[in-house]
Amino acid sequence: MKLVIKFFPYKYRDYARIAAEAAVEAWRQGKFKEMHNLLIKKSPRLDRESLIQYARDLNLDVEKFTKAIDNFEGADIIERDLKLAKDLDLYVTPAFYINGLKVLGVRDYDYFKAIIMEELKNVKKK
């Protein structure tokens, strides 16, 4: 199974964009998954100071991290993903594609489990 995460910062939230920058920099320092989980856990405390603290908690290079989020060094990746969302006519976040099946909005564990189990069955048949 393969999981691909794309950035889609919600345009009407103050810290969505800077949080995406934080995730990109964490990815560059090899700790995307850890930062991703932390951001979800700590949301909505995603202001600049909090993000720097999370970088510290994850033992990232804080100086490099701070410089990256202040200078929007992840913009190319984030803009690329935003364009992809636009091309796919996606406006709702979160949005998911599971083997091409579009799922929009917050869904619970059981909802995903049913789809994924069905997809796995199809893989086995093939």
Place this chain on the structure above:
Amino acid sequence: MLRKNNIWIFFVILFTGCLLLNIDSFALDKKKKELAPLPPPPIPKDNPMTPEKIELGKKLFFDRRLSGDGTTSCASCHDPEKAFTDGAEISLSYPTTRNFRNAPTLINTAYAKTQFWDGRAKTLEEQAEFPVMSPFEMNQNLDFVEEEIRIVPEYREAFKKIFGQEVNIKLIAKAIAAFERTLISKNAPIDRYLKGDKNALSEEAKKGLEIFKGKGKCIECHYGPYLSDQKFHALMVPENPKYANEDKFIVTRRYIAKINKFPDYMNVKDDLGRYFKTKKKQDYKAFKTPTLREVAKTAPYMHNGIFKTLDEVIDFFNKGGGQGNKALKPLNLSLDEKKALKTFLVEALSGEDLKIKPPEIP
């Protein structure tokens, strides 16, 4: 003596009258509780259907301008790909909020005498405004959305041509309602069967139909062309445990109680259904009888999506409904009977898939 006789005659007439009335209403009730094929939908005199109006309504239905942040259209929660539901237990919500009820299908909603699970809107025109302005659905301001639509030349021209008027929220609602009245089940096996095609249902579905009308007692509330008595019943469906104690869910429930001027809104623990609106004892935790047409495509079920499958729904009714309800009694259906009933629901009540292509939005 004469006076005494007069009194007797009066009582005899009164009694006979009451008896006749009772027989009449009983007969009427009996007559009502039949299944019937779908007739053409009722169209309100003040909102006649025209192809141009339907097309305009379709565009507005898919237009994200109707939401405050421009991310949500009516089609987000009434997705044509999901039988005009969103397939979620609790309907999708405005970002950072939580809805508190399941999104009902719009297929055949033209036949509904009230809209929403609690029946708070009497017409589709009235209904259309609610989600647009609801803070946990589309969170848009009605005066503002008028201007957002009016600024689009194509919309402005269309409104002038169709209604002879400038854009306003009432006309936006009328156009959307006109589109929604086109979402009708077509060629469902039950309709063919009721019109005389005895091969339209399999033997198992026919057995299920007999259970539907007989031992299963489904027809007590699900009758007529729309398969609903259009009334409200307190079946004491359990609260959905996934959401019942979630802060965002509680916020929404309190908000609903608050705007309905519920005195102790901060301590409301359950979804009180129609009672929020009417404050009548009989409406306590009562919800509208939904249509059963297209039921196979509209899971999950009940006002809070607590049942994922029709099997779970049938089991709920078979055991006599939720704790403390006075509307239902155990049915004692066997496994075979439950299976046949499900076959009927799935096979007989599913019409042809409605193919609605999202339009170009101006």
